Amino acid sequence: MMCFIILTEFCVFLQLFALQTESRDQKDGDEAVQHKLPLYVQNMDRLGDTELDLVSSQRVVSAATAPSRNFFSTLLPQAKRAPMKAPPPTSGSPNQAALGRKELPANQVTAGAVPSGTPHLVSALSLRSFTSALRFPQAAENRADDVDATAAKSLLEPSDSSGREDGGLQVEQPFIKLSQEEYGEHHSSIMHCRVDSSGRRVASLDVDGVIKVWSFNPMMQTKATIMSKSPLLSLEWATKPDRLLLLGSGVGTVRLYDTEAKKNLYEMNIDETHPRILSLACSPSGSSFVCSAAALSRSGSVDSVPRLPIPVSGQLLLWDTKTVKQQLQFSLEPEPVAINCTAFNHNGNLLVTGAADGVIRLFDMQRYESAMSWRAHDGEVYSVEFSYDENTVFSVGEDRKFIQWNIHRCGVKQSEQVLPQDATGPFVLSGYSGYKQVQVPRGRLFAFDSEGQHVLTCSSSGGLIYRLTNGEPALDRVLSLGGHKAPVVTVDWCSAVDCGTCLTASMDGKIKLSTLLAQKS
Numbered sequence: 118m119m120c121f122i123i124l125t126e127f128c129v130f131l132q133l134f135a136l137q138t139e140s141r142d143q144k145d146g147d148e149a150v151q152h153k154l155p156l157y158v159q160n161m162d163r164l165g166d167t168e169l170d171l172v173s174s175q176r177v178v179s180a181a182t183a184p185s186r187n188f189f190s191t192l193l194p195q196a197k198r199a200p201m202k203a204p205p206p207t208s209g210s211p212n213q214a215a216l217g218r219k220e221l222p223a224n225q226v227t228a229g230a231v232p233s234g235t236p237h238l239v240s241a242l243s244l245r246s247f248t249s250a251l252r253f254p255q256a257a258e259n260r261a262d263d264v265d266a267t268a269a270k271s272l273l274e275p276s277d278s279s280g281r282e283d284g285g286l287q288v289e290q291p292f293i294k295l296s297q298e299e300y301g302e303h304h305s306s307i308m309h310c311r312v313d314s315s316g317r318r319v320a321s322l323d324v325d326g327v328i329k330v331w332s333f334n335p336m337m338q339t340k341a342t343i344m345s346k347s348p349l350l351s352l353e354w355a356t357k358p359d360r361l362l363l364l365g366s367g368v369g370t371v372r373l374y375d376t377e378a379k380k381n382l383y384e385m386n387i388d389e390t391h392p393r394i395l396s397l398a399c400s401p402s403g404s405s406f407v408c409s410a411a412a413l414s415r416s417g418s419v420d421s422v423p424r425l426p427i428p429v430s431g432q433l434l435l436w437d438t439k440t441v442k443q444q445l446q447f448s449l450e451p452e453p454v455a456i457n458c459t460a461f462n463h464n465g466n467l468l469v470t471g472a473a474d475g476v477i478r479l480f481d482m483q484r485y486e487s488a489m490s491w492r493a494h495d496g497e498v499y500s501v502e503f504s505y506d507e508n509t510v511f512s513v514g515e516d517r518k519f520i521q522w523n524i525h526r527c528g529v530k531q532s533e534q535v536l537p538q539d540a541t542g543p544f545v546l547s548g549y550s551g552y553k554q555v556q557v558p559r560g561r562l563f564a565f566d567s568e569g570q571h572v573l574t575c576s577s578s579g580g581l582i583y584r585l586t587n588g589e590p591a592l593d594r595v596l597s598l599g600g601h602k603a604p605v606v607t608v609d610w611c612s613a614v615d616c617g618t619c620l621t622a623s624m625d626g627k628i629k630l631s632t633l634l635a636q637k638s
Contacts (some may be wrong), residue, residue, distance in 0.1 A: 505569020
């Protein structure tokens with residue numbers, strides 16, 4: 118009897134042990150299966166109970182009728198989708214068998230798809246999209262195809278509205294506008310905006326005589342603010358050292374300002390009879406600078422018409438930067454006239470000037486005398502620059518013409534094109550109750566890129582970039598920078614950094630800094 122009781126208890130113990138072992142194995146198997154499931158299946162309880170039940174039931178149906186597709190495969194183009202095999206049945210959770218998850222190779226992952234190996238990238242919105250895909254698989258595939266087509270179309274279309282097609286082929290844009298930032302520390306119209314030779318600092322001058330020295334890399338930051346009691350008319354960076362700034366006033370003085378020490382180093386008295394310092398240009402060596410001084414204007418306002426036939430008299434002077442003394446005065450033939458703009462070539466051996474009488478003069482800086490001169494424009498010359506190879510000179514004048522001149526053949530044009538009115542001025546800003554502000558050109562009206570193949574000009578809503586051509590027309594528009602609500606009055610193009618930086622300054626005191634990336638063909 119005792120043996121029978123012991124044998125019965127031993128049998129009961131074996132049955133209990135077997136049940137516990139089976140329960141533990143089933144629990145471990147479930148945990149292993151849950152560990153292998155992607156995160157969006159583990160977190161499916163974030164959906165409502167009704168949706169969860171519906172999703173679970175449809176998974177079972179889809180597994181029994183046809184091989185299921187991975188959620189991410191609906192985002193792939195139809196041509197890149199590979200047919201998926203039905204997953205083999207397992208002893209784990211039925212969810213795993215219904216999903217049949219498959220890893221995508223790295224070379225098949227596109228911008229519209231997310232690898233299944235990274236489930237943490239799927240958001241709550243993706244969960245609901247997954248639910249909708251299970252409910253309406255055909256509609257989900259159509260939407261995915263539409264998304265793929267839209268993305269492909271956006272990649273092929275140019276970002277600028279000026280892009281066009283020639284012969285049915287898309288013309289590649291020479292530049293991509295990466296970003297555009299705004300410097301808004303000025304409260305009146307900009308007159309000058311120049312980048313220093315290193316490409317690190319910008320100096321901007323407004324009509325109220327306020328100068329801002331600021332940097333833009335890695336972020337916009339004002340380095341110095343200069344307030345002037347006397348009106349300022351011109352501004353130029355020194356080349357060596359590049360931290361010095363030349364400031365020309367309307368009372369016959371030129372100041373040398375240290376932007377790092379934030380103080381005036383010297384103030385030069387130019388000429389009392391010619392108090393307006395219209396233009397400054399520092400030689401590439403940094404040892405000297407030229408100064409254009411003009412007499413007071415005979416007209417009462419800048420927009421008076423008709424314009425006086427006799428131009429204002431002026432002087433062109435050479436000053437030594439180290440001794441701060443005048444070296445000489447250039448001869449201006451046929452008569453002393455106000456010089457509006459000046460520019461050196463790369464080594465300082467040549468100086469080109471544009472004057473109020475419409476004449477361009479080229480000076481030999483080795484002999485300090487005029488090498489040639491010719492009448493270039495009907496009216497004043499507003500802006501002049503050497504070409505990239507320095508065999509030609511470009512100019513913009515009051516007649517709105519953009520002309521390229523051969524300096525080896527005096528007065529011979531190589532190309533000519535008439536610019537829009539908003540590219541040359543006078544610039545007009547209209548306001549409420551008939552208010553109108555008129556500004557004559559003072560700063561640089563055009564600037565070249567680092568290779569001299571494209572030119573940046575002013576416009577009423579932002580800078581315009583043209584490609585220089587050897588035929589007709591002379592300019593081919595390729596990109597509009599935009600971003601301005603007031604007329605742009607001066608521009609500059611900095612190519613000292615890898616990504617070219619275009620500066621456009623307008624009459625409302627805003628300066629736009631556009632970063633461009635050149636596309637090499």
